[in-house]
Amino acid sequence: MNLVFDWAWLPQLGRGLVLTVELTAACMALGALVGIVLALLRVYARGWLSPLYALASAYVHLFRGTPLLVQLMIVHFGLPNVGIVFTPFVSGLVAMALNTAAYQAEYFRGAIQSVKAGQMMAARSIGLTRLQAIRHVIIPQALRLVIPPWSNELIYMLKYSSIVYMVGAADLMGVGRTIAAKNFRFLELFLVVAAIYLAVVLLLTLTMRWVEKRLRVPGLGTSGRGA
Numbered sequence: 001m002n003l004v005f006d007w008a009w010l011p012q013l014g015r016g017l018v019l020t021v022e023l024t025a026a027c028m029a030l031g032a033l034v035g036i037v038l039a040l041l042r043v044y045a046r047g048w049l050s051p052l053y054a055l056a057s058a059y060v061h062l063f064r065g066t067p068l069l070v071q072l073m074i075v076h077f078g079l080p081n082v083g084i085v086f087t088p089f090v091s092g093l094v095a096m097a098l099n100t101a102a103y104q105a106e107y108f109r110g111a112i113q114s115v116k117a118g119q120m121m122a123a124r125s126i127g128l129t130r131l132q133a134i135r136h137v138i139i140p141q142a143l144r145l146v147i148p149p150w151s152n153e154l155i156y157m158l159k160y161s162s163i164v165y166m167v168g169a170a171d172l173m174g175v176g177r178t179i180a181a182k183n184f185r186f187l188e189l190f191l192v193v194a195a196i197y198l199a200v201v202l203l204l205t206l207t208m209r210w211v212e213k214r215l216r217v218p219g220l221g222t223s224g225r226g227a
Contacts, residue, residue, distance in 0.1 A: 036104075072092065
């Protein structure tokens with residue numbers, strides 16, 4: 001078997017990698033914003049806010065219970081039927097952000113509930129309102145606790161982003177597929193693509209471990225409920 005590698009592939013694959021990284025970063029940022037809101041509703045929306053709790057729960061179950069690929073197909077090929085048309089990149093971003101928001105909501109919810117219940121009591125005892133206590137006491141601690149599962153989600157979404165080539169996005173996978181279709185060097189191209197994904201995943205893993213160590217607070221993370 002004669003494996004062929006052409007250095008001319010790298011600039012094109014590099015451009016695909018840039019789009020992959022941009023897509024992953026954007027979807028994680030949007031997912032975090034939505035996920036935090038969903039998590040807060042899942043933890044604190046009770047009483048007259050119960051309908052919001054139900055909506056947040058329904059969202060989480062819907063997007064965690066259906067495949068990301070199906071969600072992408074609905075966004076890119078289904079929404080045009082009702083007059084909503086996105087570019088391949090935006091379709092991938094919307095589908096991935098909606099999907100990861102559901103998972104991040106559960107990570108944030110678990111982190112919030114891991115903060116000691118006494119933290120809320122102490123915050124209220126010094127005159128903070130419930131909202132102020134959540135914002136200034138509970139959330140900062142929860143954000144530290146959520147780093148390990150959030151890091152895993154970041155890596156998952158980087159790899160899952162490879163499905164956007166199916167709607168025509170020129171991401172790393174899409175560029176590799178295009179080059180291979182022209183020269184029929186599928187084995188070599190996909191080996192290179194796999195190596196690039198692996199290198200980025202290892203870099204992200206090391207980076208997030210460093211961040212986790214830098215932000216770790218001794219004693220933080222014991223069981224309890226920050227409510």
